[in-house]
Amino acid sequence: MTTQPNIAAVAFLIADPARVAMLSALLDGRARPAGELAYAAGVTAQTASSHLGKLLAGGLLVVETEGRHRYYRLAGSHVALALETLASIGPAEPVRRKPLTRDARKLRFARCCYDHLAGRVGIAVTHGLLEKGFLVAAEKKRFELTPAGAEWFDRMGMNTASIRPTRYGLARQCLDWTEREHHLAGPLGVHLTNLLFAEGCIRRSPSSRAVDVTPKGWKVLKEHFGIQEQALL
Amino acid sequence: MTTQPNIAAVAFLIADPARVAMLSALLDGRARPAGELAYAAGVTAQTASSHLGKLLAGGLLVVETEGRHRYYRLAGSHVALALETLASIGPAEPVRRKPLTRDARKLRFARCCYDHLAGRVGIAVTHGLLEKGFLVAAEKKRFELTPAGAEWFDRMGMNTASIRPTRYGLARQCLDWTEREHHLAGPLGVHLTNLLFAEGCIRRSPSSRAVDVTPKGWKVLKEHFGIQEQALL
DNA sequence: CGCATGCTTCGACACGTATCGAAGCATTGG
DNA sequence: CCAATGCTTCGATACGTGTCGAAGCATGCG
Numbered sequence: 001m002t003t004q005p006n007i008a009a010v011a012f013l014i015a016d017p018a019r020v021a022m023l024s025a026l027l028d029g030r031a032r033p034a035g036e037l038a039y040a041a042g043v044t045a046q047t048a049s050s051h052l053g054k055l056l057a058g059g060l061l062v063v064e065t066e067g068r069h070r071y072y073r074l075a076g077s078h079v080a081l082a083l084e085t086l087a088s089i090g091p092a093e094p095v096r097r098k099p100l101t102r103d104a105r106k107l108r109f110a111r112c113c114y115d116h117l118a119g120r121v122g123i124a125v126t127h128g129l130l131e132k133g134f135l136v137a138a139e140k141k142r143f144e145l146t147p148a149g150a151e152w153f154d155r156m157g158m159n160t161a162s163i164r165p166t167r168y169g170l171a172r173q174c175l176d177w178t179e180r181e182h183h184l185a186g187p188l189g190v191h192l193t194n195l196l197f198a199e200g201c202i203r204r205s206p207s208s209r210a211v212d213v214t215p216k217g218w219k220v221l222k223e224h225f226g227i228q229e230q231a232l233l
Numbered sequence: 234m235t236t237q238p239n240i241a242a243v244a245f246l247i248a249d250p251a252r253v254a255m256l257s258a259l260l261d262g263r264a265r266p267a268g269e270l271a272y273a274a275g276v277t278a279q280t281a282s283s284h285l286g287k288l289l290a291g292g293l294l295v296v297e298t299e300g301r302h303r304y305y306r307l308a309g310s311h312v313a314l315a316l317e318t319l320a321s322i323g324p325a326e327p328v329r330r331k332p333l334t335r336d337a338r339k340l341r342f343a344r345c346c347y348d349h350l351a352g353r354v355g356i357a358v359t360h361g362l363l364e365k366g367f368l369v370a371a372e373k374k375r376f377e378l379t380p381a382g383a384e385w386f387d388r389m390g391m392n393t394a395s396i397r398p399t400r401y402g403l404a405r406q407c408l409d410w411t412e413r414e415h416h417l418a419g420p421l422g423v424h425l426t427n428l429l430f431a432e433g434c435i436r437r438s439p440s441s442r443a444v445d446v447t448p449k450g451w452k453v454l455k456e457h458f459g460i461q462e463q464a465l466l
Numbered sequence: 467c468g469c470a471t472g473c474t475t476c477g478a479c480a481c482g483t484a485t486c487g488a489a490g491c492a493t494t495g496g
Numbered sequence: 497c498c499a500a501t502g503c504t505t506c507g508a509t510a511c512g513t514g515t516c517g518a519a520g521c522a523t524g525c526g
Contacts, residue, residue: 279517
């Protein structure tokens with residue numbers, strides 16, 4: 001009556017990490033298909049659909065169907081404003097975040113981002129390459145392959161000279177939505193991922209994009225970058 | 234990193250009706266003791282304490298201990314801003330509100346607001362008195378007792394002429410926090426409530442402030458105001 | 467000093483819901 | 497027309513958490 005009856009209802013819609021990831025992915029005001037939002041949130045299509053349905057019912061999103069795609073968009077700038085305002089309140093770290101099921105955890109831990117490695121493991125590998133000086137961050141969201149890096153990749157069994165860069169370059173910085181950091185993408189990232197598959201370091205898990213690191217994989221990661229499984233959990 | 238990591242955590246804190254009620258009660262920037270906030274939210278002291286602890290940990294509130302009271306206050310104007318911004322997004326009605334346990338439901342259904350009747354039943358009775366023309370809303374959050382009203386109260390067994398008004402008047406409008414409407418308070422409300430107790434229409438329930446309406450009570454309420462239990466659930 | 471008050475902590479319970487797998491509906495493309 | 501893609505719906509499960517009762521800790525009052 002006098003006050004705002006559904007603050008809690010609106011806040012509830014924003015109170016889920018997956019939904020925040022989706023909303024954040026839409027902060028630029030453009031519309032994106034459900035699948036992309038599912039990917040951004042690191043959840044399956046079914047889960048994403050459920051979330052999107054709620055956001056839609058709550059009036060935070062609007063949808064536009066085009067062919068077999070459904071494009072979601074923020075309902076207006078006021079939604080973006082609310083997100084920014086909430087963000088300004090943090091850190092609020094002490095409150096523990098919502099738990100994840102084992103499957104969702106797996107997905108966040110290691111997965112294929114289309115055709116290259118993402119998730120915590122992907123980030124860790126990218127960090128390792130940067131620390132060793134094999135890659136350096138460059139402009140336009142690219143990575144530059146250093147001479148030392150070329151040598152290392154070649155020694156690993158890749159013929160870097162033969163890899164054709166796309167118009168976006170040889171190695172791109174891809175924003176990892178679940179970790180909010182950059183991981184290695186582009187032709188170099190694809191080749192590296194393929195190599196890890198071929199060597200038996202990683203395996204596709206039954207669930208769609210998730211990836212399992214094999215014992216051999218952990219051994220390799222530790223040898224080259226000092227990455228240990230425990231440290232990533 | 235680049236974006237806001239804990240939007241969900243902050244939103245989660247606001248995503249509960251009880252917490253919103255508490256935060257709303259603090260919107261004026263003044264500090265209030267835990268008990269008052271518990272009452273505002275329509276929950277018990279234990280529950281309120283739990284909520285306040287979380288809001289405190291999340292940085293939405295600050296606390297100041299004074300004697301055996303603990304005064305809570307909004308952590309800053311940015312918190313108030315966030316609440317207002319969220320309110321601007323509504324209605325968002327379609328999303329169903331959080332469920333309540335049977336006890337909390339009882340409290341919201343009927344309870345004593347210090348010494349007068351509140352909750353849905355209290356609101357319904359007040360509405361009934363207004364509809365019958367026994368009371369009329371007046372300025373300064375007061376109710377005016379009409380001649381017809383005086384006659385009715387007297388017939389019910391109250392000597393209205395003998396009731397001494399306080400400096401706030403004979404009958405006050407008290408904002409019901411759980412229903413967000415006004416119910417009858419002031420000396421007239423107190424006397425009416427006492428009468429209902431004396432007549433066996435309502436009974437104090439074991440839980441603190443909750444009130445049970447007896448079968449006889451429902452009969453009386455239906456006869457005089459057409460209030461039925463079913464309609465209030 | 468003991469009792470009452472105000473608030474918090476502990477323990478237990480019930481209910482939502484976030485999640486995924488599988489199936490179902492559309493639409494596009496061969 | 498059939499297969500593939502994109503998304504949603506259905507069903508089942510696991511896990512938090514909001515809730516209260518009872519107990520514990522302070523503080524204040526008689």
